[in-house]
Amino acid sequence: MASNQFSVASPPTDAISALKFSPDADSTRIVVSSWDKNVYLYDLRDENGAVGEGKLLQKFEHRAPVLDVCFGATEDEIYTAGLDWDVKKIDVASSTQTVLSSHEAGVRSVVFSKEHNLVISASWDSTLHVHQTNDPATAPAVIPLPSKPFSMSLTATKLVVAMASRALHIYDLKALAMLTAQSEGTGPNKIEIEPWQRRESSLKFMTRSVACMPDDAGYASSSIEGRVAVEWFDPSAESQARKYAFKCHRQTADDVDVVYPVNALAFHPVHGTFASGGGDGVVALWDGIAKRRIRQYQKYPSSVAAVDFSGNGKYLAIAISPGFEDGNDDVVEGTVKIFVRELGETEAKGKGAK
Amino acid sequence: MGKKRRGPTLDELMARPWCYYCERDFDDLKILISHQKAKHFKCERCGRRLNTAGGLSVHMSQVHKEQLSAVDNALPNRSSLDVEIFGMEGVPEDIIQAHHQRVVTQFQQAEAERQAVTGNPPPGTGVGGQPAKKPKLESVSDLKKRLAEHKAKKAESRTGGSSGEATPVGAGQMAGQMPVIPVGGQTPNVGGFTANYPQPYGTASPYPQTASPVYPTFSPGQQPFPPSAQFPPAGYSPQPFPTGTPQTYSATPSAFQVPPGQSNTPPQTTGTFPPRSGSLPTPPNLPQRPAVAAPPVNAYQMQQMHMGHAAALNGDKPHAEPTLSTSVDELINGTAKQADAAAAATATAAAEKKTEEKPKKDKSKARLVYSDNEISPEEKMARLARYAYVPEDTDVVAVEEVPASTVVGTNRMDSLGDPADA
Numbered sequence: 001m002a003s004n005q006f007s008v009a010s011p012p013t014d015a016i017s018a019l020k021f022s023p024d025a026d027s028t029r030i031v032v033s034s035w036d037k038n039v040y041l042y043d044l045r046d047e048n049g050a051v052g053e054g055k056l057l058q059k060f061e062h063r064a065p066v067l068d069v070c071f072g073a074t075e076d077e078i079y080t081a082g083l084d085w086d087v088k089k090i091d092v093a094s095s096t097q098t099v100l101s102s103h104e105a106g107v108r109s110v111v112f113s114k115e116h117n118l119v120i121s122a123s124w125d126s127t128l129h130v131h132q133t134n135d136p137a138t139a140p141a142v143i144p145l146p147s148k149p150f151s152m153s154l155t156a157t158k159l160v161v162a163m164a165s166r167a168l169h170i171y172d173l174k175a176l177a178m179l180t181a182q183s184e185g186t187g188p189n190k191i192e193i194e195p196w197q198r199r200e201s202s203l204k205f206m207t208r209s210v211a212c213m214p215d216d217a218g219y220a221s222s223s224i225e226g227r228v229a230v231e232w233f234d235p236s237a238e239s240q241a242r243k244y245a246f247k248c249h250r251q252t253a254d255d256v257d258v259v260y261p262v263n264a265l266a267f268h269p270v271h272g273t274f275a276s277g278g279g280d281g282v283v284a285l286w287d288g289i290a291k292r293r294i295r296q297y298q299k300y301p302s303s304v305a306a307v308d309f310s311g312n313g314k315y316l317a318i319a320i321s322p323g324f325e326d327g328n329d330d331v332v333e334g335t336v337k338i339f340v341r342e343l344g345e346t347e348a349k350g351k352g353a354k
Numbered sequence: 355m356g357k358k359r360r361g362p363t364l365d366e367l368m369a370r371p372w373c374y375y376c377e378r379d380f381d382d383l384k385i386l387i388s389h390q391k392a393k394h395f396k397c398e399r400c401g402r403r404l405n406t407a408g409g410l411s412v413h414m415s416q417v418h419k420e421q422l423s424a425v426d427n428a429l430p431n432r433s434s435l436d437v438e439i440f441g442m443e444g445v446p447e448d449i450i451q452a453h454h455q456r457v458v459t460q461f462q463q464a465e466a467e468r469q470a471v472t473g474n475p476p477p478g479t480g481v482g483g484q485p486a487k488k489p490k491l492e493s494v495s496d497l498k499k500r501l502a503e504h505k506a507k508k509a510e511s512r513t514g515g516s517s518g519e520a521t522p523v524g525a526g527q528m529a530g531q532m533p534v535i536p537v538g539g540q541t542p543n544v545g546g547f548t549a550n551y552p553q554p555y556g557t558a559s560p561y562p563q564t565a566s567p568v569y570p571t572f573s574p575g576q577q578p579f580p581p582s583a584q585f586p587p588a589g590y591s592p593q594p595f596p597t598g599t600p601q602t603y604s605a606t607p608s609a610f611q612v613p614p615g616q617s618n619t620p621p622q623t624t625g626t627f628p629p630r631s632g633s634l635p636t637p638p639n640l641p642q643r644p645a646v647a648a649p650p651v652n653a654y655q656m657q658q659m660h661m662g663h664a665a666a667l668n669g670d671k672p673h674a675e676p677t678l679s680t681s682v683d684e685l686i687n688g689t690a691k692q693a694d695a696a697a698a699a700t701a702t703a704a705a706e707k708k709t710e711e712k713p714k715k716d717k718s719k720a721r722l723v724y725s726d727n728e729i730s731p732e733e734k735m736a737r738l739a740r741y742a743y744v745p746e747d748t749d750v751v752a753v754e755e756v757p758a759s760t761v762v763g764t765n766r767m768d769s770l771g772d773p774a775d776a
Contacts, residue, residue: 017732035741064743067732083736083743106736106743124733150730164728206727224724224731250720257720261731279723292400 008044008317008338010056012036015321016336018068019306022075023114028054028310029075030317032338033066039080041092044315044340051315051342060090060097068109072119073133079119081107087121087129101129101140109152111159116177122149122161130180141180142190145169151209155216158196158233162210162221166201170233202229202245211265213272213288218243220274220288222262226250228276230288244291249278264306268348270313275348277304283318287350294350302335313348316341364461368454374437374445375428377453387441393427407435 012034022029028044028051038061044054064084072079078090083106089098103123110121112133119131128143147163154160159171171193179191201207205225212219218232218239229245249260260279267274268285273294277283281300286293306319321336371386372379375394380386391403395410399418404410411422424433438444724731735741 015735035735065736065741083741085743106733108730108732148730148733164730205722206730208730224727225722255719259720259722261724 004342004344005339006053008042008340009053010040011336011338012038012040012321014065014336016305016319016338017066018070018109019308019317019319019338020070021308021310021315021317022071023311024075025311027075028315029057029071030054030308030338030340031069031071031078032306032319033069033080033082034336035065037062037065037082039066039069039078039090041078042338054340058092058095060095062088062097064106067107070110070112072112073114073117079110079112079121081110081121081123083107085123087119087131089119100131100136103127103129108149111152111154113154113156113159113173115156116173118173118177118180120152120154120159120176122152124148126163128161130176132177132180135181138180139189141176143176143193144190150207151221153210153212153219155212155214157216158212160210160212160219162201162207164206166203166207168199168201168207168210168221169195170197170199172196197233197235199231202231202243203227208261208263209265211267211274213274214267214269215272220265220267222265222276224261226259226262226278228262228265228286246291248276248284248293249280249282251280260303263304266307266309266316268309268313269311271349273348273350275307275309275316277307277318279303281320283307283316285348290350292350294348297341300339301337309348314343316343316348361464364458367457367461370457371442372453374439374442374449375425375432377429377456379457383441390439390441394425396426398426406438406440408438411435 014034014036016034018033020031030042032040038059040059041057042054043057044051046052062082064082066080066082068081070079076092080088085103087100087107089100103125105123105125107121107123112119117133119133121129126145126148129140131140132138147165147167149161149163151162157173159173161169179193203223205223208222208224210219210221220228220230222228226249227245227247231243232239249262251258262276262278264277273287275285281302283304284293284296300320302320302322305321308317318339370379371383395404404413407425414420414422
């Protein structure tokens with residue numbers, strides 16, 4: 001392996017479901033959720049502050065596999081979503097877990113908006129739960145969705161929810177925050193809110209992942225059929241004409257084009273480029289504006305489950321685990337790994353239009 | 355004693371696939387195709403290799419929103435996108451003919467050189483130059499007819515004001531290379547003519563041809579014509595030469611003294627070559643020949659010649675080419691042409707056969723690694739027994755009680771056929 005890449009010590013024992021870098025600019029903390037029912041908190045820096053293979057700070061056991069995880073307002077605050085139908089808040093300092101709400105099915109994803117102090121969870125019961133973190137007493141607002149959500153991503157102002165049947169909703173976070181604040185009392189608090197935009201996915205197959213651009217201009221989505229689409233929020237005709245999709249994460253073997261799902265997408269916080277991770281174990285960096293691939297890294301031994309850039313864009317974390325798509329249920333020891341690449345100054349920078 | 359192998363035969367050379375765009379030839383069609391993909395059909399923006407110029411054009415417009423205007427790395431006159439080329443398919447017949455002619459010329463040139471060096475007699479040449487006489491058998495009427503036709507054509511093109519097209523010098527690619535112009539400009543017509551004309555001779559003995567196309571090419575500046583005009587008396591009975599021909603001869607030298615910029619004259623000269631060239635190779639002249647033919651020829655000049663040639667053919671296509679080819683067709687010996695065509699046909703057929711398999715490959719089927727478009731991989735995983743959630747009311751209190759049976763039971767049953775999980 002390249003010298004600028006290292007694998008994180010003591011990885012989860014089962015497939016990884018999500019991996020997030022701390023949004024803090026100089027933090028090297030990573031939180032990882034796994035199917036082994038644990039949430040892992042790593043710091044890449046050792047005692048001397050040198051960035052290396054890092055160490056496991058803490059491990060939080062859950063009752064069921066954890067499907068998603070995210071940092072909250074500070075690094076000491078972690079939110080998790082799991083198969084036990086719960087949305088939880090973990091306070092790292094005290095290691096306490098608090099259930100924010102419970103869905104009626106497994107919770108697929110959870111995101112935190114620091115601009116609006118909202119924790120939003122999406123569950124296979126086809127609802128979103130919107131929690132206000134500054135007012136934990138209020139019951140979360142429940143927003144019905146037309147289909148099961150598969151992936152969620154947000155910017156400072158928008159929330160993008162990708163669902164089954166190629167549905168995609170874009171919510172205005174301000175409106176969500178206001179509606180949630182209005183709701184009083186306890187008990188389930190159902191609110192019908194019209195999304196800011198309803199869209200159909202540009203991709204023909206099931207949406208696998210969605211990620212928003214850091215400049216709040218648009219988002220990228222990926223499907224199980226080796227394709228990534230890049231779209232813009234702006235509903236004007238010119239902006240919509242800019243949207244495009246491209247094929248990736250494919251291999252030709254014996255005349256058959258083997259198409260892998262694109263499991264993960266993540267935007268670089270500084271350059272606005274993005275990384276995609278596929279079932280083929282390949283991670284590629286793309287320049288969404290110039291429509292070019294910047295680079296592609298050497299194939300990893302198993303499917304890429306999650307990718308994320310660090311807050312300052314200097315590191316790219318890649319979580320690999322044998323995907324379900326491979327057809328092998330049993331996770332062999334040592335196939336679940338977290339790699340961290342130290343990116344060069346311009347490694348993730350777009351080349352600019354020619 | 356076994357006969358020594360002296361390199362590839364003419365037939366082998368003729369059968370070699372070659373690239374329309376740059377006139378390189380290759381050992382086999384596969385290499386040609388990969389050459390074309392790498393040199394001519396490669397996208398400069400993303401490096402993608404397409405199969406045809408049309409494919410590249412579509413790719414450029416769709417992917418990069420750019421318009422492809424010319425084929426990369428092509429000879430100046432072959433960069434057009436209009437001709438759809440794949441391997442040897444799609445090459446216009448006239449270009450194929452010209453190429454074959456070029457191969458023949460080169461081959462004979464090499465042969466002549468070797469003969470000059472070794473002093474060996476040309477293969478098949480007996481004593482007294484018997485075979486070399488054969489070409490003369492062309493009847494007087496044929497010669498006259500050909501001359502008349504050629505003159506008529508020239509006159510026509512001249513009066514039509516389109517002499518530039520018929521005259522390769524007009525195919526200005528060589529502008530700025532003044533010294534080359536007479537050479538490059540002239541050869542096209544020689545080639546165009548000889549492409550069909552000398553082939554009958556070829557069957558008799560490849561030798562006579564040897565010097566003929568080369569000779570005029572490199573001699574225009576000097577005064578090779580008077581001597582050559584004396585050839586016929588030396589080696590032949592005057593019979594095949596119609597009364598008209600000597601006149602042309604006398605006319606040509608003077609025409610040549612005209613500055614090379616005059617583009618109309620070279621064709622005239624070349625028109626008179628064929629009769630003369632037939633007489634050139636007679637054995638008595640053998641010692642002289644190397645001095646004329648061999649030294650000036652090098653690869654670069656050959657290239658120049660061919661480029662000029664191609665330019666002429668390309669430029670002529672709409673107008674002059676039909677007349678030229680038809681008139682020539684009438685003249686040439688049928689058998690030789692047929693043989694040639696047959697060879698070309700089998701070659702292209704073979705090429706077709708090979709290339710047919712290719713597109714099939716490209717249309718390979720796609721296989722989705724994960725093909726369930728309704729249920730996400732995570733949902734499937736969640737249904738595995740080992741991930742099943744059994745609520746057991748531990749430290750954390752769930753807001754709503756979870757009926758465990760529904761979670762595990764139904765989910766596991768319906769989609770998982772794996773007995774290991776059951």
